[in-house]
Amino acid sequence: xxxxxxxxxxxxxxxxxxxxxxxxxxxxxxxxxxxxxxxxxxxxxxxxxxxxxxxxxxxxxxxxxxxxxxxxxxxxxxxxxxxxxxxxxxxxxxxxxxxxxxxxxxxxxxxxxxxxxxxxxxxxxxxxxxxxxxxxxxxxxxxxxxxxxxxxxxxxxxxxxxxxxxxxxxxxxxxxxxxxxxxxxxxxxxxxxxxxxxxxxxxxxxxxxxxxxxxxxxxxxxxxxxxxxxxxxxxxxxxxxxxxxxxxxxxxxxxxxxxxxxxxxxxxxxxxxxxxxxxxxxxxxxxxxxxxxxxxxxxxxxxxxxxxxxxxxxxxxxxxxxxxxxxxxxxxxxxxxxxxxxxxxxxxxxxxxxxxxxxxxxxxxxxxxxxxxxxxxxxxxxxxxxxxxxxxxxxxxxxxxxxxxxxxxxxxxxxxxxxxxxxxxxxxxxxxxxxxxxxxxxxxxxxxxxxxxxxxxxxxxxxxxxxxxxxxxxxxxxxxxxxxxxxxxxxxxxxxxxxxxxxxxxxxxxxxxxxxxxxxxxxxxxxxxxxxxxxxxxxxxxxxxxxxxxxxxxxxxxxxxxxxxxxxxxxxxxxxxxxxxxxxxxxxxxxxxxxxxxxxxxxxxxxxxxxxxxxxxxxxxxxxxxxxxxxxxxxxxxxxxxx
Ligand code: 28G
Numbered sequence: 298x299x300x301x302x303x304x305x306x307x308x309x310x311x312x313x314x315x316x317x318x319x320x321x322x323x324x325x326x327x328x329x330x331x332x333x334x335x336x337x338x339x340x341x342x343x344x345x346x347x348x349x350x351x352x353x354x355x356x357x358x359x360x361x362x363x364x365x366x367x368x369x370x371x372x373x374x375x376x377x378x379x380x381x382x383x384x385x386x387x388x389x390x391x392x393x394x395x396x397x398x399x400x401x402x403x404x405x406x407x408x409x410x411x412x413x414x415x416x417x418x419x420x421x422x423x424x425x426x427x428x429x430x431x432x433x434x435x436x437x438x439x440x441x442x443x444x445x446x447x448x449x450x451x452x453x454x455x456x457x458x459x460x461x462x463x464x465x466x467x468x469x470x471x472x473x474x475x476x477x478x479x480x481x482x483x484x485x486x487x488x489x490x491x492x493x494x495x496x497x498x499x500x501x502x503x504x505x506x507x508x509x510x511x512x513x514x515x516x517x518x519x520x521x522x523x524x525x526x527x528x529x530x531x532x533x534x535x536x537x538x539x540x541x542x543x544x545x546x547x548x549x550x551x552x553x554x555x556x557x558x559x560x561x562x563x564x565x566x567x568x569x570x571x572x573x574x575x576x577x578x579x580x581x582x583x584x585x586x587x588x589x590x591x592x593x594x595x596x597x598x599x600x601x602x603x604x605x606x607x608x609x610x611x612x613x614x615x616x617x618x619x620x621x622x623x624x625x626x627x628x629x630x631x632x633x634x635x636x637x638x639x640x641x642x643x644x645x646x647x648x649x650x651x652x653x654x655x656x657x658x659x660x661x662x663x664x665x666x667x668x669x670x671x672x673x674x675x676x677x678x679x680x681x682x683x684x685x686x687x688x689x690x691x692x693x694x695x696x697x698x699x700x701x702x703x704x705x706x707x708x709x710x711x712x713x714x715x716x717x718x719x720x721x722x723x724x725x726x727x728x729x730x731x732x733x734x735x736x737x738x739x740x741x742x743x744x745x746x747x748x749x750x751x752x753x754x755x756x757x758x759x760x761x762x763x764x765x766x767x768x769x770x771x772x773x774x775x776x777x778x779x780x781x782x783x784x785x786x787x788x789x790x791x792x793x794x795x796x797x798x799x800x801x802x803x804x805x806x807x808x809x810x811x812x813x814x815x816x817x818x819x820x821x822x823x824x825x826x827x828x829x830x831x832x833x834x835x836x837x838x839x840x841x842x843x844x845x846x847x848x849x850x851x852x853x854x855x856x857x858x859x860x861x862x863x864x865x866x867x868x869x870x871x872x873x874x875x876x877x878x879x880x881x882x883x884x885x886x887x888x889x890x891x892x893x894x895x896x897x898x899x900x901x902x903x904x905x906x907x908x909x910x911x912x913x914x915x916x917x918x919x920x921x922x923x924x925x926x927x928x929x930x931x932x933x934x935x936x937x938x939x940x
Pocket of ligand 1: 342343345346349370371372374375376377378389393465466467
């Protein structure tokens, strides 16, 4: 007995140390303690239910946001095992909730126990970062329950009743001493669970928000899997063929599922997932898919004399114009690379996806010649447009060779030629552009004012974009080309900074530019070269006091409080609210928004650009209805996104 007690104690200490580490450095385990990290907690728990569904035992998942931002997740799987581990005296269920990475160590029953959101750290991390957690398990004829506070067991697993059902239910309240906010965003969770339901054919996920008087609720269940996903993505688009092309296969122990449908759009929309994680940076699975797609369509075009002997092959980008595709692979030991660890690195996956797409897509085209013809006609017209774009580009080059300058007339360039230290401010409006030109440090800061008509990137191919009076100066100033020609080593500025007002027009120009960079200069975003300037919203001033600039409403409230503590009342202060950049004189603009010592720059992430692109497609697409719906439903969202 004595010995057992001692051993139990030692283990328990080790356990607590593990979870203490999570509380000390939460960012290491869930990415951040912002609202994003908060949502991660929910994903971690739901992922465990999805794993149980992938193992073939769970059909339904219910997620509820209860009043007070308590999250409840319930599944009808087998229930976490409850038996007591002989050595430690701790139940299997408690171990899952108190030992770091327990989920991973126990893996091997579903085989792909690596899903766990972006970080795959599991239930114990959620437990560690929650004020309290309560787990209820139904299995072996009983109902069992245990509870925790900030990761520490306060009620060990005990049987509290009988039941002939099975399943797991988890309720938790995130820790407000760790997270910046506990306010879940229903729309964000809804989007993720819809996506998860698409990715797990037949699984029903219900989400309910009970925080308000009138609860919100949605149910997602798709028997069609990725086929349904692509139909959903293309809902408002004009399709080139009625049914998505769909393949599902296990090759070399790697399950691959792909759905493809072409639309009349000029964009490429390929979403890739590894173990249900959205790999926004792509990777080896995407590489294999692209290679096969290019080869299959070129081979078909040659064999059916659609491409003549003398004509060159179609390029990958020609063949991907207008494509909507979703690729989902399951990999046992995925290696995630890239800036945000969302790029698949496993080299064996390329060949697996490639050979599968090669085989199934070429069969499909042979069996569906009319679909093949419709797609290839579009590819060929894309390749012609690409030729036209090249000519447009060369025309610009030749013209500039004659006239001597490659740079747009409105650009006020900087004197340094060392791209690394150089910055370009892209500024909406001539008056703000004027202030920026006067206020800047001309050694390393260039100013490009933007004017002209907003271009519908949605309805334009590269040739039109090259000739667009709003975007052409941006292309020339950045100096690295666009599309497949884009060469990041040629960029003339290390920082490309979008400076626009905090109003609707400003949001418009930000959305346009981010969409443009996303589609035509993506490496610039991936490489972290794109930034948003943050002009202040308010200025507080008083005679004899240095002006105070506030960038948010919270900032303003904080400054008021600080000044009050110093004995300066609100009434003594003059408050100026800036409606636009144009209201600031050059010195103010420098001081608040351009001085590297004082300014706030927000680095644009690939995800921000993707969201901008999504919003732009909806705002600028053909159909009026989705646009109106989107604007009314998402007015708040568009604002919050700060794009
Ligand atoms: C409701 C919120 C979150 C879960 C299960 C089911 C099992 C399980 C979970 O086992 C450790 C690994 C294999 C035994 C597995 C039940 C096998 C047999 C499970 C969840 C120990 C974890 N019976 N359902 N974990 N196993 N749902 N939902 O967490 O060897 S977690």
